[in-house]
Each structure stands twice: as structure tokens, then as C-alpha cells.
Amino acid sequence: MTDVSGKKRVNLRDVAKAAGVSVATVSRVLNSPNAVTEKTRTRVQEVIDQLNFVPSAAARAINSGRTRFVGALVPTLDNAIFARFLAALERTLGEHQLSLVVATTNSDQELEANKAKGLLDIGAEGLIVSGITHSADLRALIDRARVPTIATSYFDKSCALPTIGYDNCGAALLALEHLYDLGHRRVAVVHGPAQNNDRTQDRIRGLKLFEQKTELSWVEAPIGLQGGAEAARQVLSHGPKPDAILCLSDVLAMGMLFGLQGMGVSVPQDLSLMGIDDLPGSAVTVPPLSTVHLPVHRMGEQAATALANWVEHDTRPDHQQLDAHLIVRGSTVRRKRNG
Amino acid sequence: MTDVSGKKRVNLRDVAKAAGVSVATVSRVLNSPNAVTEKTRTRVQEVIDQLNFVPSAAARAINSGRTRFVGALVPTLDNAIFARFLAALERTLGEHQLSLVVATTNSDQELEANKAKGLLDIGAEGLIVSGITHSADLRALIDRARVPTIATSYFDKSCALPTIGYDNCGAALLALEHLYDLGHRRVAVVHGPAQNNDRTQDRIRGLKLFEQKTELSWVEAPIGLQGGAEAARQVLSHGPKPDAILCLSDVLAMGMLFGLQGMGVSVPQDLSLMGIDDLPGSAVTVPPLSTVHLPVHRMGEQAATALANWVEHDTRPDHQQLDAHLIVRGSTVRRKRNG
DNA sequence: ATGAAAGCGCTAACAA
DNA sequence: TTGTTAGCGCTTTCAT
Numbered sequence: 001m002t003d004v005s006g007k008k009r010v011n012l013r014d015v016a017k018a019a020g021v022s023v024a025t026v027s028r029v030l031n032s033p034n035a036v037t038e039k040t041r042t043r044v045q046e047v048i049d050q051l052n053f054v055p056s057a058a059a060r061a062i063n064s065g066r067t068r069f070v071g072a073l074v075p076t077l078d079n080a081i082f083a084r085f086l087a088a089l090e091r092t093l094g095e096h097q098l099s100l101v102v103a104t105t106n107s108d109q110e111l112e113a114n115k116a117k118g119l120l121d122i123g124a125e126g127l128i129v130s131g132i133t134h135s136a137d138l139r140a141l142i143d144r145a146r147v148p149t150i151a152t153s154y155f156d157k158s159c160a161l162p163t164i165g166y167d168n169c170g171a172a173l174l175a176l177e178h179l180y181d182l183g184h185r186r187v188a189v190v191h192g193p194a195q196n197n198d199r200t201q202d203r204i205r206g207l208k209l210f211e212q213k214t215e216l217s218w219v220e221a222p223i224g225l226q227g228g229a230e231a232a233r234q235v236l237s238h239g240p241k242p243d244a245i246l247c248l249s250d251v252l253a254m255g256m257l258f259g260l261q262g263m264g265v266s267v268p269q270d271l272s273l274m275g276i277d278d279l280p281g282s283a284v285t286v287p288p289l290s291t292v293h294l295p296v297h298r299m300g301e302q303a304a305t306a307l308a309n310w311v312e313h314d315t316r317p318d319h320q321q322l323d324a325h326l327i328v329r330g331s332t333v334r335r336k337r338n339g
Numbered sequence: 340m341t342d343v344s345g346k347k348r349v350n351l352r353d354v355a356k357a358a359g360v361s362v363a364t365v366s367r368v369l370n371s372p373n374a375v376t377e378k379t380r381t382r383v384q385e386v387i388d389q390l391n392f393v394p395s396a397a398a399r400a401i402n403s404g405r406t407r408f409v410g411a412l413v414p415t416l417d418n419a420i421f422a423r424f425l426a427a428l429e430r431t432l433g434e435h436q437l438s439l440v441v442a443t444t445n446s447d448q449e450l451e452a453n454k455a456k457g458l459l460d461i462g463a464e465g466l467i468v469s470g471i472t473h474s475a476d477l478r479a480l481i482d483r484a485r486v487p488t489i490a491t492s493y494f495d496k497s498c499a500l501p502t503i504g505y506d507n508c509g510a511a512l513l514a515l516e517h518l519y520d521l522g523h524r525r526v527a528v529v530h531g532p533a534q535n536n537d538r539t540q541d542r543i544r545g546l547k548l549f550e551q552k553t554e555l556s557w558v559e560a561p562i563g564l565q566g567g568a569e570a571a572r573q574v575l576s577h578g579p580k581p582d583a584i585l586c587l588s589d590v591l592a593m594g595m596l597f598g599l600q601g602m603g604v605s606v607p608q609d610l611s612l613m614g615i616d617d618l619p620g621s622a623v624t625v626p627p628l629s630t631v632h633l634p635v636h637r638m639g640e641q642a643a644t645a646l647a648n649w650v651e652h653d654t655r656p657d658h659q660q661l662d663a664h665l666i667v668r669g670s671t672v673r674r675k676r677n678g
Numbered sequence: 679a680t681g682a683a684a685g686c687g688c689t690a691a692c693a694a
Numbered sequence: 695t696t697g698t699t700a701g702c703g704c705t706t707t708c709a710t
Contacts, residue, residue: 011687022697027689037695057461058400059687062702067397068461069440077426083416087443090416099461101408101440104426122396122407122438225620254620261625281564281593286600350703361681366705376679398703401686 010053019047030055061123069099070126070148070307071119075107075197079223079251080279081296082130085152088300089128096308098125105130107196113138120145126311128152128303132159133198148310152303153199153296155321164303164320168199169206171292171324175246175274176210178290178326183335184243184272186215188235190256191248192223203248203276217242221252228255232263243271243335250277253289257331272332287330295322349392358386369394400462408438409465409487409646410458414446414536418562418590419618420635421469424491427639428467435647437464444469446535452477459484465650467491467642471498472537487649491642492538492635494660503642503659507538508545510631510663514585514613515549517629517665522674523582523611525554527574529595530587531562542587542615556581560591567594571602582610582674589616592628596670611671626669634661 016023021044028036029044036044047053061067072089074082090100101119105112113135116127120141126148129138142149142161151161154168179187189207194200207216219234221227228247235245235256245260247253253275260267267273267287275282278293299322306317355362360383367375368383375383386392400406411428413421429439440458444451452474455466459480465487468477481488481500493504518526528546533539546555558573560566567586574584574595584599586592592614599606606612606626614621617632638661645656 009687012689013687023688024690024697024699025695028696031689035695040696054460056401056687058397058406059702060689061397062395062401062687062704063689065702077416077422077429078419079422080417080419083418083422086441087416090441090443099440099442099457101438102425102429103438104429118438121393226623229623251620255623258623258625262623281590284565284568284594284597284601286597348703351705352703362704363681363683363706364679367680370705374679379679395703398686399705401688401703402705404686 010051011056015044015047015051015053018051019044067123067125068097069101069124070128070311071101071103071116071124072128073103073105073112073115074130076104077102081249081277085296085300088297089304092301092304093308096304096312098308098311107193109135109138109196113141117141120147126307128307131198132156132161132163148307150303150307150317152299154202155319157319162306162317162319164299164306164317164322166294166322166324168202171276171294172203172206172248173210174324174326175276175292176207176214178328178332179244179246179272179274180210180214182272182332186240186242188217188219188242188245189248190219190221190228190231190235190245190252192227192252193220200248223249224251225255225258228252229259229262232256232259236263236265241271244332245271245273247273247275250275250279250282250289250291253291254281254285257285267331268333274332278327283329290329290332291327293325293327295324298322349390350395354383354386354390354392357390358383406462406464407436408440408463409467409650410440410442410455410463411467412442412444412451412455413469415443416441420588420616424635424639427636428643431640431643432647435643435651437647437650446532448474448477448535452480456480459486465646467646470537471495471500471502487646489642489646489656491638493541494658496658501645501656501658503638503645503656503661505633505661505663507541510615510633511542511545511587512549513663513665514615514631515546515553517667517671518583518585518611518613519549519553521611521671525579525581527556527558527581527584528587529558529560529567529570529574529584529591531566531591532559539587562588563590564594564597567591568598568601571595571598575602575604580610583612583671584610585613587615589614589618589621589628589630592630593620593624596624606670607672613671617666622668629668629671630666632664632666634663637661
């Protein structure tokens with residue numbers, strides 16, 4: 001702290017002096033209270049409270065090697081799905097007395113590696129990354145520094161990093177199967193930028209597994225309501241009208257809903273529409289959006305807990321698969337005989 | 340860093356030894372390069388690069404008092420408006436080599452004070468808070484510790500803290516005047532939880548200034564699409580149908596749009612609808628949303644720059660008012676004679 | 679311009 | 695159980 005204030009911060013020695021004990025004892029009541037007599041402990045604690053003593057995080061870090069914060073690298077804050085994830089992450093890390101430093105990567109692997117390095121340089125004890133595809137630099141960095149690092153939003157037990165996430169491929173398939181079951185055969189798929197985004201790539205891969213049974217067309221659009229709305233135009237202007245539109249994220253689907261509405265296309269009368277994510281708002285759109293629920297909140301909690309344990313007790317977590325499940329609402333209906 | 344890895348991190352001494360200079364010299368090329376001969380400087384720099392030396396942030400902090408990070412306290416991440424603000428804040432702080440630690444307060448002043456204390460304890464050099472109303476604890480904390488702190492999302496030059504934000508009262512008024520100009524006299528106002536949220540309170544205050552000229556009714560709803568959608572029911576079930584609905588945030592307005600749509604009410608034919616915020620998605624709703632643009636992105640940039648300068652050069656920033664302006668789109672139209 | 683050395687506030691051996 | 699003391703890696707006088 002740039003001690004602008006006159007009197008400098010109270011330190012261990014001040015407390016020790018005031019309590020009539022040694023610095024070691026004060027340090028003990030802070031770090032291993034059981035190693036101190038109850039009597040001295042309470043006395044010291046009183047002095048600590050009275051003097052409003054707060055141990056210097058820096059001094060502590062330099063000795064114990066603990067900084068008590070971890071870093072999270074996410075593509076963007078500007079998407080409710082990550083914001084929700086981070087909210088849960090932060091809350092749960094807090095329960096473990098860990099702070100969270102957020103860095104956004106804009107889905108740029110080089111930027112991601114740089115920011116990760118920055119986080120490590122300032123002492124991050126662990127890292128949360130999105131997905132399993134990262135630059136060689138970042139992988140080397142994590143390897144070399146042996147930083148506890150968890151990959152999220154993706155489940156892949158063959159990944160070198162522990163993954164905590166869902167099966168993106170399966171989630172997409174869940175959606176497409178639902179549309180298939182409803183009789184839709186011609187499906188337009190709208191997805192965010194696939195480059196540098198393995199979650200999206202994996203969802204696309206899932207859909208391709210189904211390509212014999214359905215006729216798929218593809219549109220890439222920037223994530224966001226705008227992107228979804230603009231995609232509507234593309235979907236309807238090229239080729240024959242699809243039976244259904246599958247957006248690989250809910251914001252895209254909401255944007256699509258507006259886009260279609262603007263063009264006079266009714267959902268689900270004219271075509272079915274689905275998303276993936278299940279944002280809170282997806283239940284109140286008109287019609288309410290069928291989607292695949294992705295448990296990002298739980299993902300945040302589990303990632304936080306796993307990372308905290310790894311950092312604190314050096315216990316590397318196992319991969320954790322979270323369940324993604326279909327949510328059928330009003331935006332998807334059985335295909336009418338003469339569409 | 341809990342040095343799990345075998346060989347420990349390179350330190351200043353290692354560099355000094357390898358370069359054949361003293362630790363002081365190495366420290367100098369790091370912190371005041373001009374105080375060193377070009378020759379030695381380059382030589383030392385080479386060794387630094389070669390050994391991949393990164394100064395310990397903790398050790399640096401303990402000496403210089405600099406931790407190079409600041410904290411931001413926001414009500415929630417789960418609202419695009421804050422996410423956008425933080426994105427800009429983070430980006431711009433990065434340009435000043437400052438990291439950002441985010442803490443969410445859930446609009447709870449006590450929680451806010453606790454989290455602020457936590458941030459300060461771990462060495463935050465500055466703070467960004469939302470609004471100007473805070474617990475006595477927090478005010479005392481900021482005062483006592485003399486932490487550079489900027490209040491955002493609110494402009495009030497009489498505030499003890501420098502404020503960087505817009506005139507919430509005026510922004511709301513801008514919206515209501517627009518509705519008034521279109522001939523609307525009966526306006527339902529939908530706002531988020533007002534308790535503990537001075538931005539909302541100030542917007543409400545603004546509207547009340549206009550209460551002689553318009554007949555205002557009030558509905559409070561949780562922020563989010565859901566909240567907005569549910570508010571639709573309330574707005575239309577109590578009392579006579581309003582000429583227009585003014586939502587004090589865009590997400591609420593979007594939710595309202597869905598809610599109305601679900602009830603068979605057309606915007607803007609049956610009534611006009613406005614928001615405040617101007618989210619990117621607000622331009623693509625159907626109809627596109629009239630709103631008041633709040634420059635949160637610029638706010639993030641300016642807050643970051645101001646805080647960075649305060650922290651680095653001890654220059655307390657002035658209050659900065661950002662311009663909020665009306666955006667007229669399709670959701671508001673002139674009131675028809677026989678509504 | 680450079681180096682030697684004294685800390686910064688704390689933790690962790692080690693001793694008592 | 696408690697105290698003494700040696701660092702941790704760096705910055706910063708103060709000499710040279």
C-alpha cells in the first residue's frame with residue numbers, strides 16, 4: 001500500500017509488543033491457533049482486534065508462497081452464460097477464502113496465453129480456462145509452472161488438464177434428436193465463431209454425426225442478439241426454408257426469434273426453433289424457447305471447489321461430467337404434414 | 340508460489356550473478372532503466388530474457404507497496420450492463436498494467452463493505468464502486484485507508500468520492516419526456532429493486548419531477564427478462580391500461596416485450612414501450628427498442644484511466660459526467676387520437 | 679553509474 | 695507452549 005496516510009499500518013511486531021508476546025506467537029494465533037494456549041490466544045486476538053491489525057498479504061505471500069487468488073480466463077464477459085459461470089465461481093471460491101481475478105481472452109489463444117502469463121506473474125495460484133484447446137505457449141506455461149489448472153465448459157477425460165464440464169457434442173445431439181423426433185428433417189444450424197472455440201466445434205461435430213438422417217445447413221454469426229437476428233436473414237434467403245432452426249446458444253436463438261419475427265415468420269407455426277444453454281430468460285420468450293440445459297452454475301461451484309482443493313491440498317481433481325438435458329418448451333412442435 | 344516444481348524460480352540474485360552485476364543494478368534496469376549505462380542495461384536485460392526472470396510480485400509489493408491490482412464492486416455480473424462496463428474497465432486497466440479483481444455485492448451494502456475490506460486486505464490499490472450510497476463501514480474504510488476509490492454509474496459532483504457516470508435522474512426524464520412528447524399521459528414505470536440502489540432511486544426521482552404532467556404508476560420487478568415479463572401481467576391487470584410503459588432498464592424492457600406479446604398486446608400499436616441502457620441487442624428486438632443510451636463502455640474506460648492515474652500519480656480525478664442521450668426506435672410512437 | 683547492506687512484514691526452523 | 699532468529703525476493707538508501 002502506498003502509505004499516503006501518516007501513521008503506517010499496524011504490523012505483527014506492533015501486535016506482539018502490545019500483547020507482550022513474540023512475533024512468532026502472533027503469527028501462530030493467525031495460522032495455527034491450536035499451537036497456542038487458549039489464554040494467550042484470546043489475549044493476542046483481542047489486541048489484534050483492538051489495533052485493527054490485518055496481516056500484509058504480500059509479506060505473507062513471500063513467505064508462505066500463498067497469494068490466495070486464482071485466475072479465470074473466459075472468452076468474454078458479454079455473454080450471460082459466462083457471467084453466470086463466473087458468478088458461481090466467485091461465490092464458491094470465496095467460501096474457500098480465495099479471490100478471483102478475471103481476464104477475458106476474446107477467444108484469442110495468443111491473448112489467452114499472454115493473460116495467463118500475466119496472472120501467473122502476479123502470483124495466481126491456480127487457473128480456470130475455457131475449453132481444452134490452447135496455444136502451445138499456454139500449455140507449456142502450465143506444464144512448466146505446474147499451476148493447478150482446470151478446463152471448463154468441456155468434458156473430455158482424455159484431456160491432459162482435468163476437465164469439468166458437459167458433453168458439448170452430446171448436448172447438440174440432444175437438441176437435434178429432439179427436432180428429428182418431431183419430424184424435422186431440414187435443419188438450419190446457427191452457431192457462433194467456431195474458430196478457436198472447441199465447445200462450438202464439438203457441438204458442430206455432434207450434429208454432423210446425425211447428418212445422414214437430417215439435411216443440415218450452416219450459418220456462422222457473432223454471438224449476441226444482433227448476430228442471431230441477422231442470421232435469420234441468411235437462413236431464409238439461401239435455399240429452401242428449413243423445418244427447424246437450431247441455434248448453438250440461447251442468445252443466438254433469442255436474436256433469431258426477433259429476426260424471424262421481423263420477417264413475419266412465426267415460431268413454432270412456420271418452423272421450430274431451439275437453443276442450447278437455457279438462460280433464465282429463455283423461459284419467458286414468446287414462444288418460450290426449447291433448449292438444452294447446461295448447468296453452468298453447478299459448473300462454477302464444482303470448478304471452484306476442485307481448484308480450491310487442488311491449490312490447498314495438492315489434490316488434483318478428476319474429470320467431472322455435468323449432465324446436460326433437454327428442455328422442451330413452446331418453440332418446437334411436431335412438423336405438420338404439409339409444411 | 341508453492342514451489343512444487345523442483346528447481347525454484349529464478350530470482351534477482353540469480354540474474355545478478357549471471358550478469359556479473361549487483362542485485363541493485365538488476366533492480367534498477369527493472370525500475371529506473373535510465374539510471375543504468377546502456378551497456379550494462381542491455382547485458383542485464385539479455386540475462387533476464389534468457390533466464391526467463393519474472394520479478395516476484397509479492398516481494399515487489401512488500402517493498403514498493405505496489406500490488407498492481409484494483410478491485411471493482413458491482414451488484415451483479417448477471418446483467419449485461421455491468422458485464423459491458425467491466426469488460427471496458429478490465430481492458431483499459433490492462434493498458435496501465437493493472438489487474439482487476441471483481442467482487443459482486445448483490446446490492447447488499449453490508450456484503451459490499453465486507454468484500455471491499457477483503458479486497459483491501461489482499462492489497463487492492465484502488466476501488467471501483469457502483470453508485471454513491473454505501474454503508475458507514477465502507478465509507479469509514481475508504482476514508483481511513485485513503486484508498487483511491489471511484490464511484491461509477493452515477494454523476495454527482497457533491498459526492499465525497501469522485502463520481503464518473505451519468506445523470507440517472509436526467510436519463511429517466513429524457514425517456515419520460517419523449518413519451519410525453521408523443522402524447523402519452525398515462526405511463527407505467529417498471530423498475531428493478533430500488534432499495535439499496537441509488538441509481539434506480541435517482542431515476543425514479545427524475546420521473547417524479549414530471550408527475551404533474553403525467554399519470555405515473557409503479558411496478559417493481561427483479562432485473563432480468565423474467566422480471567420484465569412478469570411485470571407485464573401486473574401492469575395490465577391493475578387499473579386502466581397505460582398509454583406507455585417505461586422500463587428503467589433495457590433487460591426489463593425486453594422481458595416486458597415478451598410479456599406483452601404473450602398477452603396479445605402489440606407494441607407500439609397498443610402502447611409504447613421504452614427502456615434505459617441501450618444494450619446492443621435492443622436494436623434488434625421487434626419492434627426495436629426506444630431507449631436512453633448510457634455510455635457504459637466509455638464509463639469503464641474513463642474510470643479505469645482515472646483510477647490508474649490516481650493510483651500511480653496520486654492525482655485525484657475530477658467528477659466526470661457522461662452524456663446520456665435518447666435513442667428513438669420503433670417501440671414508441673405518437674399516441675393515436677382514440678387510444 | 680554501480681555496489682553493499684539494511685530493511686519491508688511475515689513464516690518457519692530451531693531452541694528453550 | 696513460547697521465543698529467537700534466519701531468511702523470503704525485492705527496493706532503496708548510502709557509499710564509492
